[in-house]
Amino acid sequence: MYHDISRENNTPEDFREVYCASTPEVAQRFNERIRNLEGKQIVLVSHPWTISDSLNVDRSWERLIMTPNVANEMGHMEKAFSAEVENNVFFFLPDEFRAPFPLSGYDHIHVVVGSKPFKKGFGFAVGQATTFKRLLSIQERLELRSHFLRLGSRPSFATFYVGGEKKPDAAFEWRHSRPMMRRQAVWNHSxxxxxxxxxxxxxxxxxxxxxxxxxxxxxxxxxxxxxxxxxxxxxxxxxxxxxxxxxxxxxxxxxxxxxxxxxxxxxxxxxxxxANMALCLKADQTWTDISSALATCGVETVRKGFAEESELSADECNEIQKHLFKAYVSQLCSCVKQNDTIELLDISSKRTINGFLRWSEYAISFDNLPEGKPAFGVYHSLVRDTTEVNFRDWTMIPGRIVAIWVNEFRDRVGQPGLEIESMLRTDGSPRQNYDSIKGEAWEAPDW
Structure with missing residues (x-):
């Protein structure tokens, strides 16, 4: 239940909005602002978190990082929002988070955000989970600013710092001239x-x-x-x-x-x-951990000599790889080396991924592959910067596992001549993300 402050007049005595074109400028304006302030302070930092390293707060401040599962941390968070902790507070706002109680008990409140954060979501340009720089929607922007509209007490100073907005008209741009639709987990990454x-x-x-x-x-x-x-x-x-x-x-x-x-x-x-696997790997405390803990308590244990780790058999490795492949088959990528030229292709989207090329020689044993035959691997997600798309990770999958799955899929759908390129697909043509910055999508020749 949210705290009702609709009838309270807790408007800050001095409220300022600071719009900056870059992260360094945000840090500079913030550091100038807090230099001579006295009294209890709290800083709420949203996107990007990297800006926190440039903000001039000393080690006496209490730093709080909330995890996506905040249920077990509500008690501590409520104390922080109510100024019931001894020190000033530096609070990292998690994604899609709205505090169920207002800020109160602080003399100075600072909210620091970036308007173009790197966030993970469904990338329409490639049809895969991708972390890329995108614009916050109007709803997200108003949500971040709403901390100043839900105050439990009246602070002396309140400042809203925004990075990535050019002046003039920065305030109007922040509130109105941005994507109307917010990415919601239910139709996006979840x-x-x-x-x-x-x-x-x-x-x-x-x-x-x-x-x-x-x-x-x-x-x-x-x-x-x-x-x-x-x-x-x-x-x-x-x-x-x-x-x-x-x-x-x-x-x-x-x-x-x-x-x-x-x-x-x-x-x-x-x-x-x-997955129903014959192999079951259990995570238990090792004998060393147990005996060390007992020794700390003054309890001696009998020394035992045995191997604490066992090497997986070929069949066990094959089973793990098989289930990993089944879970990530939609992120299957082929890698072909011909005449010293390497090409990585995301099979579902039929898009070439260039960001892994400089590492592929070290991660893939091309000498063990027949000439012209592809190596296969799966990845968890992609990341896009201003120049290229990279894999966040890469795990090789033996070609025999892919071949077995292809035959099983043909039998399942009743199409014996179906090729893997037709089995894996992304519906709709690649297009630019509606909330991306200009120039984010691939150029037309690469569609």
Whole structure:
């Protein structure tokens, strides 16, 4: 429940908005502002967090970083927002977060934000989870500024610092001239998990109709892409109609649904954990950890000589790679080396990824591959800077595992001649992200 302060007059005695073109300028203006201030202070830092290193606060300040699961931290956060901690507070705002209580008890309040943060989401230019620089929506901007509208007491000074906005008209640009639509988890980075959860309700619920209600008009291809991928993975059953039918059952389904909240609703990670594997690796405290803890308490233990780690067999390695591939098949990438030229292709989007080329010689054993034959690997997500797209990670998958899956997929869909390029796809043509900065998308020749 949010604190109702609608009838309270807690407008700051001195409120200022500071718009700066760059992060260094924000830091300079902030440091000048707090230099001679006395009294209790709190700083709320949003995007980008990297600006915090340039802000001139000493070690006496209490730094608080909230995790995505803030339920267990609410008590400490409430004390910080109510100035019930001894020191000044430096608070890092997590994504999509709104405090359920107002700021009170502070003489000086500072909110520092950037208007063009690097954030992860569904990249329309490649059809994959991508971290890229994008513009905050109007709703997100108003939400950040709303801290000054929800005050439990009246501060002497309040300052709102914004980086990445050019003057003049910076204040108008911040509040009005930005993307109207906010990226919401339900249709963005968590759409796969949401779709699977709705499908798990069974035949009494028209899962396709329900999920489509949450996808904004004009972005229907995002839904089509995700529904097809879930069917390709095997999380949903392969159908010839438009129904979404859960493909997991029993223990796999129970574990999948249970794990989702703990992996930030990444259906791929939940799928790996839920997979029915003959191999079960248990994470236990080692004998060394236990004996050391007992020794600290003055309890001696009998020395034992045994190996604390066991090497996986070839079959066990193969099983882990197989389940990793099944979970990340939509992020399968092929790598071909011909005449000393290396090409990396994201098979689902049919897009060339250039950011990994300089490392591929070290990560891929091309000498063990037949001439002209591709190496395969999967990745978790991409990151785009101003010049190129990079893999955040890369894990090789043996070609035999890919070949076995291709044959199984052909049997499942009843198309024996289907090639892998047609099995993996992204619906809709690549296009620029509506909330990206100018020049973010690939140039036309690369579409």
């Amino acid at each position: 759409l796969g998990a949401f779709t699977a959860i709705v499908a798990s309700f069974g035949p009494k619920v028209d899962a396709a109709t329900v999920v489509q209600c949450f996808v904004p008009e004009g972005l229907f291809t995002v839904y089509l892409t995700m529904a097809y991928r879930l069917q390709t993975h095997g999380i949903l059953k392969w159908n010839t109609d438009e129904r979404l039918v859960m493909g997991l059952e029993g223990r796999e389904l129970a574990v999948f649904l249970t794990v989702l909240p703990f992996v930030e609703y990444d259906y791929r990670l939940a799928y790996i954990v839920a």
